[in-house]
Amino acid sequence: MKSLVLVKQVPNADSAFRPNSAGTWVDESNLVFGINDYDRYALEELLRLKDSGKVTEVVALSVGPERAATALRTCLATGADRAIHVQDAALQGAEPLALARVIQAAIKDEGFGLILAGLQADDDNYGQTGPLLARLLDRPCATAAMSLALVDGTTVRVERELENNRLQVVDLKLPAVITVQTGINEPRYASLKGIMAAKKKEIRTVALGDLGLDPAAVGGAAARLRTLRIAPPPKGKGAEILKGSPDDVARELLKRIREKTGVI
Amino acid sequence: MACKALILAEHEEGVVRETTWELLGLAHRLAGEAGWSAGEIKAVLLGQGARALADEVAGRGAAEVIYAEGTAVEHYTGDGYGKALEAIVKAEQPEMLLCGHTPNGWDVAPLVAAGLGVSALTDCSAVAFEGGRPRLTRKIFNGKFIQVVDPGGARPLVATIQRGAAPAFAGRTQGAVRQVTAAVGEGGLRARFVEIKKGETGSVDLTQASVIVSGGRGVGAPDKFPVIRALAEALGGQIGASRPVTDMGWLPHEHQVGSSGVTVSPKLYIACGISGAIQHIVGMRGSGYIVAINKDAEAPIFGVADVGVIGDLFEIVPALTKAVKAAKGQA
Numbered sequence: 001m002k003s004l005v006l007v008k009q010v011p012n013a014d015s016a017f018r019p020n021s022a023g024t025w026v027d028e029s030n031l032v033f034g035i036n037d038y039d040r041y042a043l044e045e046l047l048r049l050k051d052s053g054k055v056t057e058v059v060a061l062s063v064g065p066e067r068a069a070t071a072l073r074t075c076l077a078t079g080a081d082r083a084i085h086v087q088d089a090a091l092q093g094a095e096p097l098a099l100a101r102v103i104q105a106a107i108k109d110e111g112f113g114l115i116l117a118g119l120q121a122d123d124d125n126y127g128q129t130g131p132l133l134a135r136l137l138d139r140p141c142a143t144a145a146m147s148l149a150l151v152d153g154t155t156v157r158v159e160r161e162l163e164n165n166r167l168q169v170v171d172l173k174l175p176a177v178i179t180v181q182t183g184i185n186e187p188r189y190a191s192l193k194g195i196m197a198a199k200k201k202e203i204r205t206v207a208l209g210d211l212g213l214d215p216a217a218v219g220g221a222a223a224r225l226r227t228l229r230i231a232p233p234p235k236g237k238g239a240e241i242l243k244g245s246p247d248d249v250a251r252e253l254l255k256r257i258r259e260k261t262g263v264i
Numbered sequence: 265m266a267c268k269a270l271i272l273a274e275h276e277e278g279v280v281r282e283t284t285w286e287l288l289g290l291a292h293r294l295a296g297e298a299g300w301s302a303g304e305i306k307a308v309l310l311g312q313g314a315r316a317l318a319d320e321v322a323g324r325g326a327a328e329v330i331y332a333e334g335t336a337v338e339h340y341t342g343d344g345y346g347k348a349l350e351a352i353v354k355a356e357q358p359e360m361l362l363c364g365h366t367p368n369g370w371d372v373a374p375l376v377a378a379g380l381g382v383s384a385l386t387d388c389s390a391v392a393f394e395g396g397r398p399r400l401t402r403k404i405f406n407g408k409f410i411q412v413v414d415p416g417g418a419r420p421l422v423a424t425i426q427r428g429a430a431p432a433f434a435g436r437t438q439g440a441v442r443q444v445t446a447a448v449g450e451g452g453l454r455a456r457f458v459e460i461k462k463g464e465t466g467s468v469d470l471t472q473a474s475v476i477v478s479g480g481r482g483v484g485a486p487d488k489f490p491v492i493r494a495l496a497e498a499l500g501g502q503i504g505a506s507r508p509v510t511d512m513g514w515l516p517h518e519h520q521v522g523s524s525g526v527t528v529s530p531k532l533y534i535a536c537g538i539s540g541a542i543q544h545i546v547g548m549r550g551s552g553y554i555v556a557i558n559k560d561a562e563a564p565i566f567g568v569a570d571v572g573v574i575g576d577l578f579e580i581v582p583a584l585t586k587a588v589k590a591a592k593g594q595a
């Protein structure tokens with residue numbers, strides 16, 4: 001069975017985030033990009049299935065600008081067999097559903113049995129690409145997997161994370177789309193050998209035209225959703241901020257802890 | 265009556281989920297802003313043998329509850345719920361479909377959205393009409409920013425709404441219940457519910473602790489946790505953690521505080537190197553007194569804390585441990 005992992009390249013959490021000049025997104029020029037955390041767990045899940053002989057091939061796909069090739073290269077070095085990079089300037093600002101349509105077109109002739117995505121991307125925090133794609137493909141879907149296992153060649157059993165430390169166990173008929181929650185496994189890192197081997201692996205780069213898609217219909221120009229502005233989150237009641245040397249603030253903290261909590 | 269706002273009434277173990285009443289509260293406010301009548305607010309409730317719940321929703325905010333019954337929707341699956349809900353939305357043609365941002369609401373909303381030819385707007389913290397146009401506010405970059413989105417001409421608007429984004433509907437209504445058969449189409453379902461089970465548990469029970477000192481990703485490595493442990497011990501408390509810490513195996517899962525871990529309410533909660541993502545905050549905001557130590561002045565944790573220190577936890581925490589020990593005469 002062939003398997004696919006969707007990989008997005010996103011800014012690292014500790015990058016220096018600033019709004020762009022229009023105030024509609026972050027300024028990307030000072031950001032350091034890496035593989036979306038959730039997607040690393042998704043890739044690992046497939047690599048394990050491959051290690052145990054249950055899937056034959058692991059393909060990584062990313063839709064994104066030129067820099068996204070670095071993320072795919074890392075996937076190859078970590079163990080993915082080949083990669084597909086959909087790169088087209090027209091996709092800047094494309095809507096999530098359009099992105100799902102692009103992915104659908106890019107995998108049309110592949111016949112993947114298992115498609116994994118991250119539960120959410122750390123930039124847009126949508127958590128919808130997996131289910132959108134599943135609906136377009138008319139295949140079953142389960143989100144927030146904390147475990148998945150192939151029951152036999154036709155069924156995958158998924159444990160979905162619910163609230164309050166509960167899991168929903170659900171069986172899906174293959175092909176199926178599953179989104180992965182962090183903590184499902186311990187992702188491996190690329191080995192030196194893997195990095196060398198990756199140099200010989202294929203990244204196929206395709207543009208919208210190659211997929212038979214009209215850039216005017218799926219690209220950013222066709223997007224209905226528009227971000228009007230971004231802003232820092234509302235501050236809530238806001239904490240009293242203590243200043244001074246570590247010993248000074250420790251003394252002040254202790255004083256407040258004594259007055260307010262009575263635990264000391 | 266036409267339908268303008270359609271909400272998904274979620275239920276669990278025979279109880280309507282709180283998010284349902286908040287969605288109805290939101291729908292009533294939006295109807296006021298948009299000039300819709302209360303009669304155009306409808307709810308969908310899917311289930312088997314759940315008629316009484318549909319009646320309850322009709323009495324507490326919905327002008328009409330479409331109760332779609334069938335074994336295919338006895339338990340939640342994306343396949344069963346997705347198909348049945350999509351069919352109802354297509355028939356009702358509402359301006360908006362609102363679901364709770366719950367594990368299942370978040371699972372089904374994009375499935376239905378794609379079937380309707382739109383994207384979903386997930387995890388919205390606010391929805392309002394400005395100059396007659398809907399505006400949705402949601403977090404991006406895990407809460408470092410919020411974005412205000414104009415959905416443009418995409419209809420229906422499909423959104424999942426965060427808990428607490430609107431007050432629950434408090435009035436009474438005499439809505440109707442229309443019972444239909446859940447339509448899941450031909451060919452049967454490709455998803456089968458098996459069971460709900462408990463996740464891992466361990467020996468530590470943070471819910472009973474009166475002091476919790478929590479470490480986040482900012483602690484940096486598992487071998488640096490002794491700095492957190494020392495403060496917890498000095499205060500006679502327990503060690504808590506944010507999700508990345510337990511995901512990476514630095515501490516066992518039972519230490520995780522938050523929406524997918526435990527909800528705690530100690531007298532004192534000290535968050536060290538934790539940014540304050542909403543999923544963490546919902547698990548600790550009920551604490552009596554909250555101290556935050558973080559090197560990033562913009563970290564959202566300072567929004568919920570009572571007192572904060574902007575600085576390196578590896579300087580502040582040991583100093584506090586020393587001060588606590590001295591105060592207790594243990595130095």
Ligand SMILES: Cc1cc2nc3c(=O)[nH]c(=O)nc-3n(C[C@H](O)[C@H](O)[C@H](O)COP(=O)(O)OP(=O)(O)OC[C@H]3O[C@@H](n4cnc5c(N)ncnc54)[C@H](O)[C@@H]3O)c2cc1C
Pocket residue numbers: 013119120406479480481482483505506507508509520521522523524525526536537538539540541542543544547557558559560563575576577578
């Ligand atoms: C469905 C779902 C469920 C989730 N459930 C939970 C949950 O139950 N609990 C939970 O916690 N999260 C949960 N999360 C994850 C959540 O969204 C955040 O990703 C997570 O809480 C971030 O953890 P963090 O604050 O430790 O890490 P980060 O967000 O990476 O923050 C680390 C912080 O450490 C600070 N820092 C770094 N070094 C230092 C230093 N030397 N001194 C002081 N400060 C420093 C940084 O400034 C930063 O603010 C969930 C997410 C999803 C999608």
Ligand SMILES: Nc1ncnc2c1ncn2[C@@H]1O[C@H](COP(=O)(O)O)[C@@H](O)[C@H]1O
Pocket residue numbers: 005006007008009036038039061062063064096099116117118119120121122124125126127128129130
């Ligand atoms: N541009 C993209 N290219 C490839 N995969 C993506 C892309 N955007 C999102 N995904 C996948 O969908 C998941 C959820 O993303 P989102 O719906 O944006 O939160 C990610 O974790 C990826 O697995």
